[in-house]
Amino acid sequence: MTQTTPIIEARALSIEYKFGRVWLNALHDVNLTIYPNEIHGLVGESGSGKSTLALALMRYMAGNARISGGTIVFDGVDITRTTPTEMRAIWGSKIALVPQDALASLNPSYTIGEQIAEIGRLHLSLDARTAWACGIDMLRRVKIADPEAVAARYPHQLSGGMQQRVTIAMALTTKPRLLILDEPTTALDVTTQAVIVDLFRELIRENDAAALYVSHDLGLIAQLCDRVTVLYGGEVMASASIENVFKHPIHPYTISLLASLPRPVNPTHGMETRLPTIEGVAPSLADRPKACVFAPRCPAAIAICHTEKPPLEQINAERTVRCHRWREIADCTLVIDTAPKLIEMSAPPEAGMVLDADHLEKTFGGESMFGRLTKRNGVHAVDDVSVHINRRSTLGLVGESGSGKTTLARLIVGLEATDDGNLHLLNAPLNAAVDARSRDELRQIQMIFQNPNDAMNPFMSVGETLARTLKRLSSQPMTTAQIDARVAELLESVRLPMDYAARYPTELSGGEKQRVAIARAFATTPALIVADEPTSALDVSVQSVILNLLKDLRGQHGTSYLFISHDLKAVAYLADWIAVMYLGEIVEEGTSEHVYTMPSHPYTEALISAIPVPDPTIKSKQIRLHGDPPSARNIPTGCRFHTRCPRKIGAICETDVPPYRDAGGEHFIRCHIPVEELARLQQDSPNPILDAQI
């Protein structure tokens, strides 16, 4: 790498937060250098300090934070010593932020146009009319169709992808030298994310800017960035070019993190796999180890790691690492085992049917008197959907937001009543509404929710939460001693220490809370567990632990899962059957292997191609779905997907409903293109994600 002058350089930066009377170190001795035209990735789990660092580079800190050491040199000036007035001249003009939550980051009371024009008036000294025109021009540059109309709208009237485009337009108005992108696509669908990331790449190059891209998604970093810094416990663990970090990682944390990414595996017959995981939890601010922060969880930790903090070593011009044992790792004398574990399959799927959902229908709002009066269409969330789940098997349900997958889950659990269709549980008819279901039926179907924080009563201890489920749903009355014993058993099954029974939700980490949610779901040994995005709110290293746990428990209890996720890799890892939903309809279903390795429906193909591959040497297939999914109020005629389909064959797609064809081996596809043709298209351009080895 040619050593030009960096745009921004943080040296030995330390930041402290004040809690009560003590100052706690949030960032310790952090070095970060970004060169012109570079997209620099910043990876870390929650609590690692990545957002603190990203904002500190703009000299923007929380009220209880202070810089306790080090310098940040931007454009030749140490901005740790500038006045607020001087910073205001830099903010929005030379450094701009693209925030994580676009809707929350836009003022709800002003139009989009005004919020962009404000920047032009302030930094470019434009008059009101020119600033407005400049704003419209910016909207056009972030590829918003009909920018004049969008400029007159308010933030809540736009879709998530559009809102994020607006924040990009705002950040780029002044052609800043440095862009700070703080998880800008985390809240978006994978298809939208792919389009937005393309846009970043293009605009950053075009503007001759440098960027810091903060993310927990290693795949995204690999596909977008030139260099990457890995943060853990407020310290830099490693920093290197993207190829080095992903192909030749030398820090145990980086190695373990990459190994724990969920991915589909094809084990030999009768065996199944477990993902490698990082044991333990990330330390909180108050109890970070004095020596190496990663040592307590490190698979390669030795005595010195627990007594002495390793220095951040500069290996060569572009690579730094903070580890006592990096030399051993680099010259391969120390190998950290990262291969997925193969274990004997304790309980293979069985033929017996657990759940049979036939021709389910659900429309929201269409039936009400008000809806009829105003002649508004209802939202047809689930349209003639049938799913079948066998004993001990897992049905993975994927689709963008608004595809109806969560509604389908709620219909099965009974939280919403079906408009039409039949449900059968263990071959017996099942009532549609949850309050009409018997205790026995309730016991057989349990649910795990996406956000463990909202799913637990904050005033109930873990033990009370579990005991309550047992008391309410057990088939015969249990004594207190029996309940206590069962609670202990459940905690053990999700690998939580016994004394956690006395803890309250606020005393648990996100992963621990989700384990309690899983324990609660298993309390009644149900036949079916509906898990709605159970890992999306969790950190990468925790996600693999939860996925493994779900796999183990499925084997032990013979439970079936309906596993809903937008993360196709997680679905492919856990599910043996995948159904893909689009606008309330299943467009493709089949075995996990078929759907994931031979995604035949153009929509599935696009979904899979949108997954960023955590391997910088593999560029994924560039299939992009433009525009947002149509509203479920106005479902397109013919094939629902024709408005966005990259493989549309003609008028037939707009007029005729496509057939649901069997492509052989119980692989069904809803498309006008003949199945042989779809298979041929896949062979011509196989998906490179399948070659990714990490």
Place this chain on the structure above:
Amino acid sequence: MIRFLLRRLALLAITLLITSAVIFALTQLLPGDVARLILGREARPEAIAALREDLGLNNSVPQQYIDWLTGFVTGDWGRSFVSGNPLIRPLVMDRLGNSLRLAGFTLLISVPLSVFLGVISGLNENKFVDNAISIFTLSVVGLPEFVTGLVLINVFALGLGWFPASATAPADASLGDWIRQLILPAITATFVLMAYIVRMTRAGVIDELKKSYVRTATLKGLPRRTVIIKHVLRNALLPTITVVALSFGWLIGGLIVIENVFSYPGLGRLMTNAVERKDIPLMQAVVMVVIFFFAIANLLADVVYALLNPRIRLD
């Protein structure tokens, strides 16, 4: 927007209809015969019977209600029971004018003052200024109105002589006289209102300051003043509108103590008089008027709220 207004006006009519029925039912529960009440304990039975016939008291209760309601809607509010039996409508209208004047004047003082204090408080959360404002506003709201009112009278009217102690202005008084008379009761009412509006504004400001869009505005490089006034206050003051509307309703009909302390001829005092004298038609009329203004103030608050908040659609 028009559909929203029509729907809300229809709802308002229904609200008034229901409350009128409730009020009428409640007055039926009051002990004592109205005719005897009017004519006195010594009245002859024939006279009472004649009056009962005259007042329609021999009709069925629903019939009486319908008669009263039609009268009320068509502007015939009946006559008061008090000596001289004056017509109720001009009396209530006159008092309503006084109440509206006092309410308007009070809002003119209390809203800008309280919003200002609330914003200062919110911007300095838990700092000295915030604590000082909180302690002040909360301690004056804790004092009963007759205490603050009497203290004000003693200091500014009897002591310094700046303002009159009693607020009974003649109908033809000049604007200056009116204001001089309104000041002390308005300040007393402000003391009561201030705490609510200050707390609401303070909470609004604190809430909004935590939102991400404030960070966006700051990191645009906007001056702190613009961030606060243009971005934060635009959203933070929305909930305050509702509190102000509720306060207006209270100012119209609820100033019973203040009006009595300052002998101010408003609706509140008229109401107490009516209750004391069991003047049922007068009571009914006053309550209906007060409720009408309460409902109108709420409707206005909703409309203003929706106009200022683009996230709310009126349809």
